[in-house]
Amino acid sequence: MKNMNDAYRPLLLILLFSFFSASSAFAADANEIDWESLIPQDWNPNQVFEDMTDEQYYALSDSELLVLEQTVQAMFDAAPVVDAFEGKRVKIPGFVLPLEFSSTLLKEFLLVPYFGACTHTPPPPANQIIFAKLETGTKLESIYLPVWITGTLNISRLQSELTESGVANGLAVQSGYSIDVESIEPYIEQW
Numbered sequence: 285m286k287n288m289n290d291a292y293r294p295l296l297l298i299l300l301f302s303f304f305s306a307s308s309a310f311a312a313d314a315n316e317i318d319w320e321s322l323i324p325q326d327w328n329p330n331q332v333f334e335d336m337t338d339e340q341y342y343a344l345s346d347s348e349l350l351v352l353e354q355t356v357q358a359m360f361d362a363a364p365v366v367d368a369f370e371g372k373r374v375k376i377p378g379f380v381l382p383l384e385f386s387s388t389l390l391k392e393f394l395l396v397p398y399f400g401a402c403t404h405t406p407p408p409p410a411n412q413i414i415f416a417k418l419e420t421g422t423k424l425e426s427i428y429l430p431v432w433i434t435g436t437l438n439i440s441r442l443q444s445e446l447t448e449s450g451v452a453n454g455l456a457v458q459s460g461y462s463i464d465v466e467s468i469e470p471y472i473e474q475w
Contacts, residue, residue: 313373314373314374314375314434315372315373315374315375316374316375316376317369317374317375317376318376318377319376319378319397319412321366322365322366322369322411322412322460322461323363323366323409323411323412324364324365324366324411327363327364327411329359329360329363329409331359332352332355332356332359353406357406357407359409360406360407360408360409360410360458361407361409361410361458362410362458363409363410363411363412363460364411364460365410365411365439365460365461366411367439369437369438369439369461370437370438370439371436371437371438372436372437373434373435373436373437374434374435374436374437374463375432375433375434376395376414376432376433377430377431377432377433377471378395378396378397378414378430378431378433379395379396379397379398379399379401379427379430379431380393380394380395380416380424380427380431380468381393381394381395381396381401381402381403381427381446382424382427383444383445383446388423389420389421389422389423390418390421390422390423390424391417391418391421392415392416392417392418393416394413394414394415394416394444394446394457394459395413395414395416395433395463396408396412396413396414397412399428399430401413402446402455402457403446403455407455407457407458409460410441410458410459410460411460411461412460413457413458413459413460413461414433414437414459414461414462414463415440415442415444415459415461415462415463416433416435416462416463416465417462417463417464417465418465418468419464419465422468424468425470429470429471430470430471431468431469431470431471432467432468432469432470432471432472433463433465433467433468434465434466434467434469435463435464435465435466435467436463436464436466437461437462437463438461438462438463438464439460439461440459440460440461440462441458441459441460442458442459442462443456443457443458443459444456444457444459445457
């Protein structure tokens with residue numbers, strides 16, 4: 285008489301194959317996108333500087349520089365988005381800026397295209413910041429390492445208060461997109 289495990293082995297193999305095939309199909313229907321695709325082709329974030337020479341820029345007074353900085357930040361906060369991404373399942377790489385922790389579990393965060401965005405420099409344009417929310421918290425290994433985020437992307441203008449260490453009194457950050465996160469994976473560049 286055969287071992288009982290031997291009798292169920294073909295069934296187990298079929299079930300495992302079905303599970304992994306379904307998982308691969310589920311991941312495969314998310315479009316892998318890059319950050320540039322989130323910027324409308326006709327939007328030029330440098331338009332404020334196009335009519336200004338280097339000499340004119342360096343001749344600006346402190347108060348004129350402050351006005352210029354405020355003008356550029358207002359333009360970045362109102363940066364247009366690509367409507368075609370509304371409701372699309374995507375996979376995008378980026379860096380996590382935590383907004384909400386429950387115990388040690390990450391619940392809400394901003395996804396940004398490069399390390400230090402928002403904390404070490406002025407915030408990028410709103411179309412380069414994605415507000416992300418997880419249904420259930422997840423433990424994040426490190427905010428210093430890039431990740432792949434998979435989920436449903438939506439057009440959603442939100443203002444978040446970034447209170448990460450090193451940010452004095454918090455920083456209001458505008459995002460042009462939001463994503464309902466399905467998975468967070470370590471970023472591994474595919475060659």
